[in-house]
Amino acid sequence: MLVTARLRPPDRVVEVADVGRVADLLARLEVLPGAVLVIRDGALLTSQDELRDGDKVEVRFAISGGSGGLMQPKAVAPRWIGGV
Amino acid sequence: MIEVRRHNAAFCRDCFFHYVGQQVTRAIAKYRMLGHTDRVLVAVSGGKDSLALWDLLLDLGHQADGLYLSLGIGAYSERSKVVCQEFAAARGARLLVHDLAGEHGYTIPEAAGGTGRSSCGVCGLSKRYVFNRAALDGGYDVVCTGHNLDDEAAVLFGNTLRWDTAAMARQFPVLEATRPGLVKKVKPLYRVAERETAAYCVLKGIDYVVEECPLVAGNTQMRHKETLNQMEEAAPGTKHSFLFGYLDRAAELLKVADVADLTECARCGMTTQAPEDPAAEAVCAFCRSKARLTRTLPIVQVGAG
Numbered sequence: 001m002l003v004t005a006r007l008r009p010p011d012r013v014v015e016v017a018d019v020g021r022v023a024d025l026l027a028r029l030e031v032l033p034g035a036v037l038v039i040r041d042g043a044l045l046t047s048q049d050e051l052r053d054g055d056k057v058e059v060r061f062a063i064s065g066g067s068g069g070l071m072q073p074k075a076v077a078p079r080w081i082g083g084v
Numbered sequence: 085m086i087e088v089r090r091h092n093a094a095f096c097r098d099c100f101f102h103y104v105g106q107q108v109t110r111a112i113a114k115y116r117m118l119g120h121t122d123r124v125l126v127a128v129s130g131g132k133d134s135l136a137l138w139d140l141l142l143d144l145g146h147q148a149d150g151l152y153l154s155l156g157i158g159a160y161s162e163r164s165k166v167v168c169q170e171f172a173a174a175r176g177a178r179l180l181v182h183d184l185a186g187e188h189g190y191t192i193p194e195a196a197g198g199t200g201r202s203s204c205g206v207c208g209l210s211k212r213y214v215f216n217r218a219a220l221d222g223g224y225d226v227v228c229t230g231h232n233l234d235d236e237a238a239v240l241f242g243n244t245l246r247w248d249t250a251a252m253a254r255q256f257p258v259l260e261a262t263r264p265g266l267v268k269k270v271k272p273l274y275r276v277a278e279r280e281t282a283a284y285c286v287l288k289g290i291d292y293v294v295e296e297c298p299l300v301a302g303n304t305q306m307r308h309k310e311t312l313n314q315m316e317e318a319a320p321g322t323k324h325s326f327l328f329g330y331l332d333r334a335a336e337l338l339k340v341a342d343v344a345d346l347t348e349c350a351r352c353g354m355t356t357q358a359p360e361d362p363a364a365e366a367v368c369a370f371c372r373s374k375a376r377l378t379r380t381l382p383i384v385q386v387g388a389g
Binding site for chain 2: 008009010011032033034035036037039042044046047060062063064
């Protein structure tokens with residue numbers, strides 16, 4: 001089970017394996033849920049919404065000027081695959 | 085569905101629009117920010133807060149024009165201007181565009197290196213000056229800015245850490261026009277968190293500039309926001325309580341500390357603080373900053389070949 005997350009700003013893309021819900025994804029990314037919007041197909045997701053294999057979501061930081069608590073990617077996962 | 089943890093609530097799309105509109109209506113009513121006959125100028129940057137505010141004020145029936153100030157921050161400023169122009173066109177609203185370099189001879193990246201102020205400091209100073217002047221020149225009754233709950237809580241946090249009581253006394257959702265030369269300034273979004281303004285734009289289909297200003301990295305206010313967000317995560321409602329507690333119980337007490345003696349700037353005629361020495365020339369911070377820049381910036385010969 002693999003989810004592709006586009007994080008911005010700044011713009012970068014990461015693949016995360018084995019995350020059942022949005023809350024799990026944000027925890028793996030070390031992002032504060034209160035600092036972001038999670039968007040799938042133009043709809044906002046809540047932290048309890050389920051994710052599906054192959055989902056592409058946007059994790060948009062809603063806090064001007066801040067990383068919202070995002071630190072460096074973890075050593076093993078998620079897998080960072082690009083930045084713009 | 086959008087969660088608003090500080091209210092322990094979740095809203096569907098329509099109820100969320102109602103909630104945000106209600107927060108803005110309450111803010112306007114509580115502090116008598118706007119009347120329906122007022123000519124309103126909304127300072128827009130292309131970001132989520134100012135565009136959400138403009139959209140809300142138009143929906144509430146206010147005569148609200150937008151004002152965009154180009155700061156000369158390369159592609160970021162160009163994109164911001166286009167976003168504001170497209171929003172105005174889509175809403176059939178009037179947008180005034182001012183240009184810092186064209187009207188005052190400098191850009192923010194140039195100013196950051198030449199005034200001794202941080203880029204955010206000189207940007208804020210320039211915006212306050214241009215907004216006030218544009219509102220006066222255009223005959224507007226009030227200037228609205230998109231400061232939200234998170235902005236206000238972070239500024240209050242910084243001011244409190246320094247016990248800067250003079251700055252705290254001026255931090256209020258309304259700054260009245262206390263003398264000729266000053267236009268009333270209001271912050272109708274002070275009850276709305278910035279995650280909520282972002283959600284409002286996404287749900288309304290408002291295209292806003294998601295990218296950050298490239299000059300903002302390391303900004304103190306942003307570090308304060310991150311600290312408050314950590315606290316908010318552990319205890320939802322912390323920012324709300326901090327800001328609203330201050331406004332309800334402390335702000336009035338501090339207002340007496342703000343007894344600045346005001347006069348006219350000898351160079352531009354705008355309102356400024358009177359110098360302590362009565363014999364000294366009163367020159368506003370904007371004119372002082374501009375004069376320092378004029379001395380610092382290289383002279384470019386136009387048309388030299």
